[in-house]
Amino acid sequence: MPIYNPPLRDMRFVMHEVLKVADEYQAMPRHAEVDVDTINAILEEGGKFAAEVTFPLNQGGDAQGCTLDKTTHEVATPQGFKEAYHKYVEGGWPSLSCDPDFGGQGLPIVVNQAFYEMLNSANQAWTMYPGLTHGAYEALHAHGTEAQKRMYLPKLTSGEWTGTMCLTEPHCGTDLGLLRTKAEPQADGSYRITGQKIFISAGEHDLVSNIVHLVLARLPDAPAGSKGISLFVVPKFRVNEDGSLGERNGIYCGGLEHKMGIHGNATCQMVLDGAVGTLVGQPNKGLAAMFVMMNAARLGVGIQSLGLTEVAYQNALAYAKDRIQMRSLSGTKAKDKPADPIIVHPDVRRMLMTAKAYAEGGRALAMYSALLIDRELSHxxxxxxxEAAEMVALLTPIVKAFLTDNGWIATSECLQVFGGHGFIREWGMEQYVRDSRINMIYEGTNTIQSLDLLGRKILGNQGATLKKFGKLIGKLVEEEGVNEKMAEFINPLAMLGEQMTKFTTELGFRAFQNADEVGGAAVPYLRVAGHLVFGYFWARMAQVALREIQAGNTDPFYQGKLQTARFYFARLFPETAMLMRQARSGVKALMDTDAALA
Known part of the structure; x- marks a missing residue:
C-alpha cells in the first residue's frame, strides 16, 4: 500500500526561510495579519485532511472509476468521494483564498496553492472536482455581472456548488477558433445554447446539488475564428431569483471517456440542447474572459504534477530503503542481511534524487508564482x-509545462525503483505514472505552452520580461559571486544567464526569417528556461542552507537541502547544453522529412 506524509517541513522552508512570505504580506493590507504561525497551522490541518481523508480513497477510486446512468445522465463518483467532499466543505477548505465579500476567508494564494499540492499528492482525481471550481470562481469574479456574482459566487466559494470549463469540441481540440456551439439570444436577455463539448473534467457528478458550467459558444452574427467566441454561464439546474434551484437545464453528460488515468474523475462528453445561459463579459470577447480560468488551471495543473512527483518520491524512497537486492559494488553494506538495500546502488540514488530535486525545485517555483499572484491582487x-502580473505571465507556461514534464520523468523513475513491483497495481506506482501523463496534455499541451513562452512571452516583447528575471539572477550573483562555497551553484547559473541572452536573440533572428523556427525550437527552449528558473531557486535554497550550517544549525534538513542542490546542478542542470544544441539545429531536420513520413 502506498504512503503519503505532507512535506510540511519543506513547505515551511520555502515559504518562511527562502521567500519570507509573511514579511511580504506586511506590505499588503489585505493580508497584513497573516503571520508564520497562522500559515503553519492551516497547512498542518490541510495536510491531515489530505493524508487522512482523500489519500485512502486514491487507489480504490482508480479501480472503481465513475459510472454513468445513460437514462438519467447522472454520474456516480467512486465510493467515499462524496463523503470526503462533504468533509472538505464542512472544514471550510473551499473558501481559503476567496473574496470575503462572497463568504471567503481572504487568505493568500500561497496558502491555497500549498494546500492543493497536498491534495494532489493524496488524490489528483478527487482534487479535480473542487480544483476546477476555483477557476470558474476566478472567471466570474473578474468578468461576471453583479447579478451573476450574487447568484453564483457565494455557492462556489462555500463549495455548495462546483464549476467547470467547457471549451473544446470533438473536431477542434486546442484550436478553439473552430468551435461550433451556438448561442441564440432570447427576449428576456438570456441565451439558448446548443452544441457538444468533450473532455470536460468533473462535468457531471454526485458531489453537489448544482454544477456551474462556463461555456464557450458563438452568437449568430459572430465573426469567424477566435474573435467570434463568447462566454456563458450555464448551470446544471437553473437558479431562481431567491437562489433556490429551479428546473433542470438542457446540459447533460452524454458519455464518459475511457481514459489512461485519473479514473476517479468524471471526464465527460457534455451535450447542450437549448440550455439556458447568460453572457459573461462582452460579446465575442469570451476567450479573453475564459483565459482567467485557463491561466488559473495551467498553474493548477503544474501543481498536480508537483503533488504526484512528491508522493511518488516518498514511496520510492521508502521502498529503496527496505528492498534488499545484490551487494554494493564498493563492498557489503548490510552485513546482517543476505543482500544490501537497493538504496546503496548509485543509479537508484540517481532516480530518487531526480524526483526529489524536481519536487523541491517545483515547490519553490510554484510558491513564488503564487506569491506573485498575491502581489498582483493585493499589493x-x-x-x-x-510587474507581478507581467512575471506571472512569463512563468505560467513554465509552471505548467516544465513541472508536468518533470512529473512524468519523476514518476517513471520512481516506478523504476520498484522494478517489476512498480509495474503492478498493488504498490500504487503505476497509477502515479498514468495519472501524471494527462497533465502534459490538458489546459494546452506542453508544446502549446512552449510556443506561448517563446513566441508571445519572450519574442513578443523582445525579451523584456525575461531580462527582468535575469536581474533577479544578477542580484543573487552579485551577492554570492565571491563566496567560494556558493561557486558550484552560482557559476553555472550565471553562465546560463549570460548564454540565454545570446540564445534568445539568435532564435528571434531565425524566427524573423522563418516562423517555423519558433515551432522547431520552442519545446527545448522552454526546458532551458525552466532550468534557468529552477537554477535560480536552487541557488537561493542552497544560500539559505549554507548560512544556517555556517551559523551552527545542526538540523540535518539543511545538509540534505545542500546535497540535493549539488545533485541538481551536477546531474540535471547540464541538460541545458543539449537542449540549446537541439534548438539551434534549426527546423530543416524536422520539416525536410516528407519522404521519411510518407
Missing part, C-alpha cells in the same frame, strides 16, 4: 501589481 502599489 497597494500599482507598479508592483503590474
Amino acid at each position: 497597494p502599489d500599482e507598479k508592483v501589481r503590474k
Whole structure:
C-alpha cells in the first residue's frame, strides 16, 4: 500500500526561510495579519485532511472509476468521494483564498496553492472536482455581472456548488477558433445554447446539488475564428431569483471517456440542447474572459504534477530503503542481511534524487508564482501589481509545462525503483505514472505552452520580461559571486544567464526569417528556461542552507537541502547544453522529412 506524509517541513522552508512570505504580506493590507504561525497551522490541518481523508480513497477510486446512468445522465463518483467532499466543505477548505465579500476567508494564494499540492499528492482525481471550481470562481469574479456574482459566487466559494470549463469540441481540440456551439439570444436577455463539448473534467457528478458550467459558444452574427467566441454561464439546474434551484437545464453528460488515468474523475462528453445561459463579459470577447480560468488551471495543473512527483518520491524512497537486492559494488553494506538495500546502488540514488530535486525545485517555483499572484491582487502599489502580473505571465507556461514534464520523468523513475513491483497495481506506482501523463496534455499541451513562452512571452516583447528575471539572477550573483562555497551553484547559473541572452536573440533572428523556427525550437527552449528558473531557486535554497550550517544549525534538513542542490546542478542542470544544441539545429531536420513520413 502506498504512503503519503505532507512535506510540511519543506513547505515551511520555502515559504518562511527562502521567500519570507509573511514579511511580504506586511506590505499588503489585505493580508497584513497573516503571520508564520497562522500559515503553519492551516497547512498542518490541510495536510491531515489530505493524508487522512482523500489519500485512502486514491487507489480504490482508480479501480472503481465513475459510472454513468445513460437514462438519467447522472454520474456516480467512486465510493467515499462524496463523503470526503462533504468533509472538505464542512472544514471550510473551499473558501481559503476567496473574496470575503462572497463568504471567503481572504487568505493568500500561497496558502491555497500549498494546500492543493497536498491534495494532489493524496488524490489528483478527487482534487479535480473542487480544483476546477476555483477557476470558474476566478472567471466570474473578474468578468461576471453583479447579478451573476450574487447568484453564483457565494455557492462556489462555500463549495455548495462546483464549476467547470467547457471549451473544446470533438473536431477542434486546442484550436478553439473552430468551435461550433451556438448561442441564440432570447427576449428576456438570456441565451439558448446548443452544441457538444468533450473532455470536460468533473462535468457531471454526485458531489453537489448544482454544477456551474462556463461555456464557450458563438452568437449568430459572430465573426469567424477566435474573435467570434463568447462566454456563458450555464448551470446544471437553473437558479431562481431567491437562489433556490429551479428546473433542470438542457446540459447533460452524454458519455464518459475511457481514459489512461485519473479514473476517479468524471471526464465527460457534455451535450447542450437549448440550455439556458447568460453572457459573461462582452460579446465575442469570451476567450479573453475564459483565459482567467485557463491561466488559473495551467498553474493548477503544474501543481498536480508537483503533488504526484512528491508522493511518488516518498514511496520510492521508502521502498529503496527496505528492498534488499545484490551487494554494493564498493563492498557489503548490510552485513546482517543476505543482500544490501537497493538504496546503496548509485543509479537508484540517481532516480530518487531526480524526483526529489524536481519536487523541491517545483515547490519553490510554484510558491513564488503564487506569491506573485498575491502581489498582483493585493499589493497597494500599482507598479508592483503590474510587474507581478507581467512575471506571472512569463512563468505560467513554465509552471505548467516544465513541472508536468518533470512529473512524468519523476514518476517513471520512481516506478523504476520498484522494478517489476512498480509495474503492478498493488504498490500504487503505476497509477502515479498514468495519472501524471494527462497533465502534459490538458489546459494546452506542453508544446502549446512552449510556443506561448517563446513566441508571445519572450519574442513578443523582445525579451523584456525575461531580462527582468535575469536581474533577479544578477542580484543573487552579485551577492554570492565571491563566496567560494556558493561557486558550484552560482557559476553555472550565471553562465546560463549570460548564454540565454545570446540564445534568445539568435532564435528571434531565425524566427524573423522563418516562423517555423519558433515551432522547431520552442519545446527545448522552454526546458532551458525552466532550468534557468529552477537554477535560480536552487541557488537561493542552497544560500539559505549554507548560512544556517555556517551559523551552527545542526538540523540535518539543511545538509540534505545542500546535497540535493549539488545533485541538481551536477546531474540535471547540464541538460541545458543539449537542449540549446537541439534548438539551434534549426527546423530543416524536422520539416525536410516528407519522404521519411510518407
